[in-house]
Amino acid sequence: MTGAPERTVSLTVNGTARAARTEVRTLLSDFLRHTLGLTGTHVGCEEGVCGSCTVLLDGEPVRACLMLAVQAEGRRVETVEGLAQNGELTALQRAFMSEHGLQCGFCTPGILMSLTAAERDGLPEEETATHVLAGHRCRCTGYNGIRAALTRSREGGSDEH
Ligand code: FES
Ligand code: FES
Numbered sequence: 789m790t791g792a793p794e795r796t797v798s799l800t801v802n803g804t805a806r807a808a809r810t811e812v813r814t815l816l817s818d819f820l821r822h823t824l825g826l827t828g829t830h831v832g833c834e835e836g837v838c839g840s841c842t843v844l845l846d847g848e849p850v851r852a853c854l855m856l857a858v859q860a861e862g863r864r865v866e867t868v869e870g871l872a873q874n875g876e877l878t879a880l881q882r883a884f885m886s887e888h889g890l891q892c893g894f895c896t897p898g899i900l901m902s903l904t905a906a907e908r909d910g911l912p913e914e915e916t917a918t919h920v921l922a923g924h925r926c927r928c929t930g931y932n933g934i935r936a937a938l939t940r941s942r943e944g945g946s947d948e949h
Pocket of ligand 2: 889890891892893894895896925926927928929
């Protein structure tokens with residue numbers, strides 16, 4: 789009996805070239821977590837609903853649980869581990885801390901990635917709050933802290949208080 793077919797996947801993750809062998813049926817979310825050790829990408833529903841596995845693929849938010857790792861061949865992937873630079877959190881991350889935009893934190897990496905993409909795209913705050921956050925399930929916060937963090941980040945204020 790032979791094992792499942794494998795292939796080497798070469799891609800850029802958080803600015804670094806990575807290559808690893810994996811079964812062709814491996815989901816991108818599992819590849820990131822189990823093969824590359826980037827466990828910041830969380831897996832909840834595994835069917836594209838909760839948004840916790842969201843990463844950026846060539847700058848666009850995607851559900852990593854709905855993609856195969858081999859589909860990311862040659863692409864640029866960004867995960868929550870790549871947001872902070874030189875140990876410094878982004879303004880959005882700091883705003884999540886100061887505005888209590890997270891409790892258990894399970895949904896947080898996915899939300900941060902979607903909000904980061906929206907900010908880079910210049911999506912207005914209200915549109916971001918309604919359309920982007922609608923794609924993420926948070927069971928803890930009631931979304932008020934997340935909305936407040938978005939506002940604080942967009943206003944340029946992110947210091948903890
Ligand atoms: S784990 Fe991917 S959307 Fe829920
Ligand atoms: S902070 Fe717990 S699910 Fe969102």
